[in-house]
Amino acid sequence: xxxxxxxxxxxxxxRAGRAEEAVETGAETxxxxxxxxxxxxxxxxxxxxxxxAVDGEFAAGDTPVRSEMRLVFIPPFAGG
Amino acid sequence: MFRITSAPLDPEVLxxxxxxxxxxxxxxxxxxxxxxxxxxxxxxxxYEAYAExxxxxxxxxxEEARARFGILAAACVHRVGHLKVGELAVWAGVTAEHxxxxxxxxxxxxxxxxxxxxxxxxxxxxxxxSAWLGDGDGKSTEPPAETKM
Numbered sequence: 001x002x003x004x005x006x007x008x009x010x011x012x013x014x015r016a017g018r019a020e021e022a023v024e025t026g027a028e029t030x031x032x033x034x035x036x037x038x039x040x041x042x043x044x045x046x047x048x049x050x051x052x053a054v055d056g057e058f059a060a061g062d063t064p065v066r067s068e069m070r071l072v073f074i075p076p077f078a079g080g
Numbered sequence: 081m082f083r084i085t086s087a088p089l090d091p092e093v094l095x096x097x098x099x100x101x102x103x104x105x106x107x108x109x110x111x112x113x114x115x116x117x118x119x120x121x122x123x124x125x126x127y128e129a130y131a132e133x134x135x136x137x138x139x140x141x142x143e144e145a146r147a148r149f150g151i152l153a154a155a156c157v158h159r160v161g162h163l164k165v166g167e168l169a170v171w172a173g174v175t176a177e178h179x180x181x182x183x184x185x186x187x188x189x190x191x192x193x194x195x196x197x198x199x200x201x202x203x204x205x206x207x208x209x210s211a212w213l214g215d216g217d218g219k220s221t222e223p224p225a226e227t228k229m
Contacts, residue, residue: 009130010200011212051198056132072130078214079127079134079158079199080111080170080190 001026002067006037011075016041030054031061034073045075082138084131084199086161089168098155098173105179107186111170113163117213121206127160127169130198134158141192149185151176156189158199169201 007020016037027033030052037043051074052059065071091110099106113125142154156172163169172189176182204210 007130009128009198010202014212053130053133053198056136058133058137072133074130074198075200075212076214077198077200078194078212079129079197079201080194 002065002069004033004065004067004069004071006033007070007072009072009074010077011045012041012043012073015043025065027065029061030059030063030065030071033065033071034061037073049076050074081155082135082142082193082197083157084129084134084160085157086159089157089159089171091168091171094155094157094171094173098153098175100152100175102152102177103175104177105182106173106175107179107182108171108173109186109190110168111190113165113167113169115165117203120203120209122165122203123206124165124204125163125169126202126204127158127163128200128202129158129160131160134197134199138193138197141189141196144192145174145185145188149174149176149181149188151181151185154185154189156193158193158197160199 001024004023006023008016013019025033027036031047034047034050052061053072054063055070115122138156145154152175154174158170172186174182174186200212202210202212
């Protein structure tokens with residue numbers, strides 16, 4: 001198991017009921033971690049609609065999860 | 081310079097920071113909160129940003145604009161927090177020696193910002209419904225869950 005830090009924004013934060021959490025996970029990839037958290041928190045957005053950031057940068061869903069990683073799951077956004 | 085701020089935006093201050101004696105053309109965009117969207121009356125908006133990444137990606141966009149359009153300078157500031165109808169949400173400014181590059185670059189900055197920078201908006205409607213935009217199932221009449229750590 002690895003311990004990682006996950007932050008949520010917008011609709012995901014509303015659904016999770018928290019802005020961030022420490023997560024113990026066996027997920028191999030960032031996308032797999034999202035799916036695990038989606039089941040846990042009842043997120044309805046599929047992984048395909050989520051962008052992922054690792055340690056402050058956009059990252060691919062197949063990024064391997066490592067201990068102490070900071071992950072952000074980015075739901076569809078609309079600035080401006 | 082791409083910045084996220086919770087303070088109200090002052091286009092006059094932002095203009096003074098950008099202009100210098102080489103600036104033959106200056107083009108700006110101001111994005112304001114409208115009173116309607118999708119046929120509903122909007123009474124306010126909440127903007128939030130993943131600031132660390134928003135500022136990085138926004139800065140990259142400005143650097144791309146400088147490289148692509150041969151402009152002198154570009155800047156963009158986006159406000160977060162609760163905004164009322166009519167308030168200024170985003171300001172982008174570009175200076176160039178001539179107007180063509182300035183118009184093109186300003187367009188590029190705003191279009192790319194909307195596509196690539198992690199900023200979210202939640203619209204509040206007169207009906208009592210509020211919705212996160214860009215999200216197909218974001219409509220809710222319930223107040224947001226309390227943030228727990």
